Amino acid sequence: MDNENTPSAAARRQFLADTARMACGVGLLGLGVGLYARHAKALPPAAIRPPGALPETDFSAACIRCGMCVRDCPYNILHLAKPEEPMSTGTPYFVARQLPCEMCEDIPCVKACPTGALDHSLKDINKSKMGLAVLVDHETCLNFLGLRCDICYRVCPVIDKAITLDPQTNARTGKHTLFIPVVHSEHCTGCGKCEKACPTEVASIKVFPLYMAKGQLSSHYRLGWVEKEKAGGSLVAPDVEHQYNMPEGMKYESGKGLSPSTPPDAPPGTAPGSTSGLPKAFQGGKL
Amino acid sequence: MSAAPFQRPGAEAIAAKGWLAAHKWLILRRSSQIGILLLFLVGPWFGIWIVKGNLNFSYTLNFLPLTDPYVILQSLLARQVPEKLALTGVLIVLLLYLLVGGRSYCSWVCPVNLLTDFAYWLRVRLGLKGSAHIGRPTRYWMLGMTLVIALATGSIAWEMVNPVSMMHRGLIFGLGLAWAVLLAVFLFDLFVMRHGWCGHLCPVGAFYSLIGKFSLARIKLPARDACNDCMDCFAVCPEPQVIRPALKAIGGTPPLILEANCTNCGRCIDVCSKDVFAFGTRFNTPVVTVTGAPQAASK
Numbered sequence: 001m002d003n004e005n006t007p008s009a010a011a012r013r014q015f016l017a018d019t020a021r022m023a024c025g026v027g028l029l030g031l032g033v034g035l036y037a038r039h040a041k042a043l044p045p046a047a048i049r050p051p052g053a054l055p056e057t058d059f060s061a062a063c064i065r066c067g068m069c070v071r072d073c074p075y076n077i078l079h080l081a082k083p084e085e086p087m088s089t090g091t092p093y094f095v096a097r098q099l100p101c102e103m104c105e106d107i108p109c110v111k112a113c114p115t116g117a118l119d120h121s122l123k124d125i126n127k128s129k130m131g132l133a134v135l136v137d138h139e140t141c142l143n144f145l146g147l148r149c150d151i152c153y154r155v156c157p158v159i160d161k162a163i164t165l166d167p168q169t170n171a172r173t174g175k176h177t178l179f180i181p182v183v184h185s186e187h188c189t190g191c192g193k194c195e196k197a198c199p200t201e202v203a204s205i206k207v208f209p210l211y212m213a214k215g216q217l218s219s220h221y222r223l224g225w226v227e228k229e230k231a232g233g234s235l236v237a238p239d240v241e242h243q244y245n246m247p248e249g250m251k252y253e254s255g256k257g258l259s260p261s262t263p264p265d266a267p268p269g270t271a272p273g274s275t276s277g278l279p280k281a282f283q284g285g286k287l
Numbered sequence: 288m289s290a291a292p293f294q295r296p297g298a299e300a301i302a303a304k305g306w307l308a309a310h311k312w313l314i315l316r317r318s319s320q321i322g323i324l325l326l327f328l329v330g331p332w333f334g335i336w337i338v339k340g341n342l343n344f345s346y347t348l349n350f351l352p353l354t355d356p357y358v359i360l361q362s363l364l365a366r367q368v369p370e371k372l373a374l375t376g377v378l379i380v381l382l383l384y385l386l387v388g389g390r391s392y393c394s395w396v397c398p399v400n401l402l403t404d405f406a407y408w409l410r411v412r413l414g415l416k417g418s419a420h421i422g423r424p425t426r427y428w429m430l431g432m433t434l435v436i437a438l439a440t441g442s443i444a445w446e447m448v449n450p451v452s453m454m455h456r457g458l459i460f461g462l463g464l465a466w467a468v469l470l471a472v473f474l475f476d477l478f479v480m481r482h483g484w485c486g487h488l489c490p491v492g493a494f495y496s497l498i499g500k501f502s503l504a505r506i507k508l509p510a511r512d513a514c515n516d517c518m519d520c521f522a523v524c525p526e527p528q529v530i531r532p533a534l535k536a537i538g539g540t541p542p543l544i545l546e547a548n549c550t551n552c553g554r555c556i557d558v559c560s561k562d563v564f565a566f567g568t569r570f571n572t573p574v575v576t577v578t579g580a581p582q583a584a585s586k
Contacts, residue, residue, distance in 0.1 A: 022425045030432035037436065037444030060442035061365030064358045064373070065452065066344035067460050071330070080456060082463025089447045090456050114344045114352065114376065115362065115369035 047093040051128035052118040063117035065090030072112035096192025131190030132213035141204040152194035161187035296522035297558035312553030352376035361437040389499025394552035406476035418481040426493035496547040507567035508542035520555040
């Protein structure tokens, strides 16, 4: 204790105090920045990354925010995020409703990336997964309303694969067909052309980042019909034929519907003159 | 002291050497800073693509890749290994700054320096005296912090708020609200702390100072015996603590500034009426009388 007031002790205490001050101040700042960075890892729904972008957690580590992809995009669709935008500052994105990806065959944006944040192993633009189109609003989609809009289907660069039109009965009119646009995630690249072209005031089909748009079945789920095909036959063998309980004297054939069954020999006791074994109710007679 | 107390630093040098010679390195440096910025800007402004990208990575004439080693270090800590092109750029930049001096980046390239130098100029003009005190080594804590958050968050987290890349990227790709961050840096330097950002806090500068520990180009003091203690070099130097040991031969320091935080701005060469300073290399230490030459006799 007696050396507490010597110059070296005072200097040491000053040094420790200064060090603690710097460490605490900088540590607080670091905590703030770190939390902010974690917060920004969830990509906002309208922002779509360029083709070949790594999953968001890897992307925010690999992208050095140089803007080379922005420069080499021949259609100028890409932007670098500004500080006020809700994603990592300086990272590239596009907004499909403004300008969708034109899916260049040589993928210049990926080639321009110096770090591989846009994965250089992507050689076929049709294999890119920028996002996934989702028909978000069944109430406003014109095809759902029974019209033949079909625009999303027509503009799709992977036509007839990424979006198909599946016929369904129009229950409202009872006699027309609805051509329902169905997106197939296996083929959809997330280019956003459908969203850009959708004629409703607010797009009824939108592209979202994959993590938002794609569901996943539980790993223990098995699809019976798939398993049946794999196995080359029913797994709950043998298939039991369905038994129908028909009205008396009636039979059912698919397509024809109900029709009177004609048994080989008419049972005794049927009224003379009757041409069939139909119950009375079906012969127009009073019961 | 020969200079009047209110005389601006460098007045003596202007009188002795003429205005141009007393501003030579300052003019060259501003030309370099603005010229580099213009090289990046003629692309988006006029469609003349000499340089693409920004200070984090740039590609000159589709031939020369230049990568900021600091941002790649953060990327590596966030567990991502870049492609060869970026790594080549890192090597070139490391070699370049090993030659010209690590913190030459700060004084000859970085756009924020224009901003903070302006803040300092205004601070002197307005006669603002007070300055908050935190140690200059704080920048190394900042550097450490940025590396720790890269490791902890698995992302280049510092780039979200880094005023240096925000300014350069903003000028080229669109500023957005980055102007507010830059205004904050400017006001901080003007009213809160003298040489606050570049001299105390900036982790980018701290990183480049580490390269500067080994770099070739240095300020030497071939005529330190001619020093008349006018203090002009201390007044203009953004890191005045680097001058004293070499100028005053403290602890037998040779007349060569080997301190990592010297930014090689050359302003001390400009403002010295006695031509004490000159650019040199770390190896060509000028031979001077080390054995207690009486310096006060110079007048």
